[in-house]
Amino acid sequence: MRPRGSEAAIALAVVLECAVLALLSPHFFTTENLLNVSLQASITAIIAVGMTFVILTGGIDLSVGSVVAVAGIATTSALQSGRSYAASLAAGIGVGVLSGAAAGALVSVLRIAPFIVTLALMTVWRGLAFVTTEGRPVWSLPAGFASLGGARLAGVPLPSILMLLVFAAAHVALRHTRWGRHLYAVGGNPEAARLAGIRVRRVIASAYVLCGALAAAGGILLASRMNSGQPNAGLMLELDVIAAVVVGGTSLAGGRGSVLGTFLGTMLIAILRNGLNLLNVNSYIQQVVVGAVILMAVLLDHLRGR
Amino acid sequence: MSPSPLLEMRGVTKTYGGTRALDRVDFALDRGEVHALVGENGAGKSTLVKVLSGATPREGGTVSLEGAPAEVRSPADALALGIGILHQGLQLVPHLSVAENVFLGHEPTLRRGPLLDRAALARETKALLAQLGETIDPSARLETLDVARRQLVAIARALSRRMRILVLDEPTAPLTSHEAERLFAVVRRLRGEGVGVIHISHRLDEVFALSDRVTVLRDGKNVLTALTAEIDRNALIRSMVGRDLAGEYPESRSQPGEAILEVEGLVSGRVGPVSLTLRRGEVLGMAGLVGAGRSEVVRAVFGADPRGAGRMRLCGRPVDPRSPREAIALGIGLLTEDRDRLGLIGSLDVRENITLANLRVVARGPFLSKPRERAAVLRLVDELRIRPDGIDRQVSELSGGNRQKVVLARWLHTDCRVLIFDEPTAGVDVGARYEIYLLIRRLVEKGIGVLIVSSDLPEILGICDRVIVLREGKIAGSVLAGEATQETLLALASPGTAA
Numbered sequence: 001m002r003p004r005g006s007e008a009a010i011a012l013a014v015v016l017e018c019a020v021l022a023l024l025s026p027h028f029f030t031t032e033n034l035l036n037v038s039l040q041a042s043i044t045a046i047i048a049v050g051m052t053f054v055i056l057t058g059g060i061d062l063s064v065g066s067v068v069a070v071a072g073i074a075t076t077s078a079l080q081s082g083r084s085y086a087a088s089l090a091a092g093i094g095v096g097v098l099s100g101a102a103a104g105a106l107v108s109v110l111r112i113a114p115f116i117v118t119l120a121l122m123t124v125w126r127g128l129a130f131v132t133t134e135g136r137p138v139w140s141l142p143a144g145f146a147s148l149g150g151a152r153l154a155g156v157p158l159p160s161i162l163m164l165l166v167f168a169a170a171h172v173a174l175r176h177t178r179w180g181r182h183l184y185a186v187g188g189n190p191e192a193a194r195l196a197g198i199r200v201r202r203v204i205a206s207a208y209v210l211c212g213a214l215a216a217a218g219g220i221l222l223a224s225r226m227n228s229g230q231p232n233a234g235l236m237l238e239l240d241v242i243a244a245v246v247v248g249g250t251s252l253a254g255g256r257g258s259v260l261g262t263f264l265g266t267m268l269i270a271i272l273r274n275g276l277n278l279l280n281v282n283s284y285i286q287q288v289v290v291g292a293v294i295l296m297a298v299l300l301d302h303l304r305g306r
Numbered sequence: 307m308s309p310s311p312l313l314e315m316r317g318v319t320k321t322y323g324g325t326r327a328l329d330r331v332d333f334a335l336d337r338g339e340v341h342a343l344v345g346e347n348g349a350g351k352s353t354l355v356k357v358l359s360g361a362t363p364r365e366g367g368t369v370s371l372e373g374a375p376a377e378v379r380s381p382a383d384a385l386a387l388g389i390g391i392l393h394q395g396l397q398l399v400p401h402l403s404v405a406e407n408v409f410l411g412h413e414p415t416l417r418r419g420p421l422l423d424r425a426a427l428a429r430e431t432k433a434l435l436a437q438l439g440e441t442i443d444p445s446a447r448l449e450t451l452d453v454a455r456r457q458l459v460a461i462a463r464a465l466s467r468r469m470r471i472l473v474l475d476e477p478t479a480p481l482t483s484h485e486a487e488r489l490f491a492v493v494r495r496l497r498g499e500g501v502g503v504i505h506i507s508h509r510l511d512e513v514f515a516l517s518d519r520v521t522v523l524r525d526g527k528n529v530l531t532a533l534t535a536e537i538d539r540n541a542l543i544r545s546m547v548g549r550d551l552a553g554e555y556p557e558s559r560s561q562p563g564e565a566i567l568e569v570e571g572l573v574s575g576r577v578g579p580v581s582l583t584l585r586r587g588e589v590l591g592m593a594g595l596v597g598a599g600r601s602e603v604v605r606a607v608f609g610a611d612p613r614g615a616g617r618m619r620l621c622g623r624p625v626d627p628r629s630p631r632e633a634i635a636l637g638i639g640l641l642t643e644d645r646d647r648l649g650l651i652g653s654l655d656v657r658e659n660i661t662l663a664n665l666r667v668v669a670r671g672p673f674l675s676k677p678r679e680r681a682a683v684l685r686l687v688d689e690l691r692i693r694p695d696g697i698d699r700q701v702s703e704l705s706g707g708n709r710q711k712v713v714l715a716r717w718l719h720t721d722c723r724v725l726i727f728d729e730p731t732a733g734v735d736v737g738a739r740y741e742i743y744l745l746i747r748r749l750v751e752k753g754i755g756v757l758i759v760s761s762d763l764p765e766i767l768g769i770c771d772r773v774i775v776l777r778e779g780k781i782a783g784s785v786l787a788g789e790a791t792q793e794t795l796l797a798l799a800s801p802g803t804a805a
Contacts, residue, residue, distance in 0.1 A: 176674050177669075178665040178672055178674060181674065184653065184654060185651050185654060185658075187653070188652060188653035188654055189647075189650070189651040189653075191647070192651050194610075194630060195608075195642060197629075197630050197631040197633075197663050199631060251653075255652075255653035
């Protein structure tokens, strides 16, 4: 059901990329730099896991960037007004779950195109982020909040550890649970899945809820790293996330792909950005290069798949 | 035979990967001839047609038309040479109108300019359809038509190109015998006009009714070319499968027991009310013309479509499945028609397709147990003789018969008490058909009730114990298969005759 070879191909691309960068820059292949790459990639990567679930169902979620902002604001506002950490984090994640539930219901029950549903939600949430904050960042947070995104365990950044945990859990969920199998089946052929007794609507909705929750988690981490809730946080992030998933070999048509691929896709792009920075490549040129690499990766996968 | 046949293919060879799909195949077609091409799935029929149509390049051999060598490098070349192909999977555009589909790619335009000549489009489409004895509105959108009418549109499209050679690939699969007869009349007329027709079919009745010559392919080789009038059915089957079959249908030996599924006054959309009783250990057939509502009835029983009215009892207990999920939980399984669209999930492999409807038994809580799953699947692959037997293969690599066995394995994996087959052998070759019939027999011997919807009347009579006939959404009659003939079934199925 999944192109195992495609994951090997991306892994090979990542290895080649690392080899080239190691030759070009003495600073690349250092523990500190690699940990730095994982930290920079962590938020995109965590959200890309949720996006993989949604894309596997044949859908798309454009609202994740805005959910990042709203969840960050919800958590930081709660902290600012003196709520407990538990309540504040729950508020942030709750916003994401709510957004995912709304998208899931509209897509699966009312059968509105996911692109339109989440485009609308993206706009609504972004607007609300600015309305609730009057366009100003949420500052003056308790001292401990910044350590969520800034702390290190045995030298490894906490967000990087969280990222690995999320990927491991998602891999198990997709490959070793009934839910995962149902997700692939629904994405591959929803009517055949329904006739095989699968609760198609529930499966689709669950993917959006998880995607919303993971986007919110990413938003909270981002707020912690910036030590503030920013209304323009995560702007255009949905595009980076979708690019990572697609470079990772997951089919936009649904039913094919894996979180391992998504992990490798995220890393491919993050390492490229890092390498270009180390080589002092001008940031405008960086955009061109990253775009070209995304196109090439997808093109190669497409040619290989024939 | 005339000195230069209309089409002559000599020593055509084609390999895919390591396997020889075509091995030095000779094939000839005369003007005004219907030449049947038969063989099991994977024998090379489709590949031969692909070579002829330029869809795939040949590796060796020659192709000549009326004595002159012909290079067909693309489907456009084939069309220009007057080779028209009516494919199995109808290549029509659902959102376009009937007329637009018929003339797709060579639309009539005003004074040969860029603007469509809509009047001519409608007029000529109407004329073509009239030749087929059909009065479909040329402006109707294709997707509003049923499968049989779509097939006729596809045929009109081939006619619109004025072909010298027409290839019909399983043309009657979606048609009732009535509609098939009408198609054959058209084919005979074309033959009279000098068109050469290559007719690919699994239905041997058709081969004998229609063709002048027949060629059998087996494992990519031409094993037999003969005048149809000079060969008998058993010899033909023997050369197709390369061995003797006991018969086309297994002996029936079942003794139906008590009622297992009772349906009373079922209504679904415009179909119904329908009542029927299926007994334990019985194979009940459901015959009828396309559009009589057979699929609607079984889909409603399975909970796939809502029931407007009606009561159901399973083993004497009232049940009311409102979704396929609930039906499956009760022990009802449905092998849908169109197994590729409604049955199989193309992105999943054989193993995953088989366990899909009942993952619970190969899981602990939410977690799948891979060893248990493999064991269950290997047992079924072995029992059903699914070939090739790699359980990690994509289902698309399997032949029609083996794909059908994968769907059947899915339902055996769920422990059904009632199993419903909708067109169980459409696109399945003779050898695999027999195996599927044997499996059905084995199932009923275990006490399962089997309901079979089929448009293939010999199949219905060969495999079922009892047959109910649907006509215009209602039961027109019920007969014992041993006492019925194709004619009695057809008479019951056709509107305008006494019930």
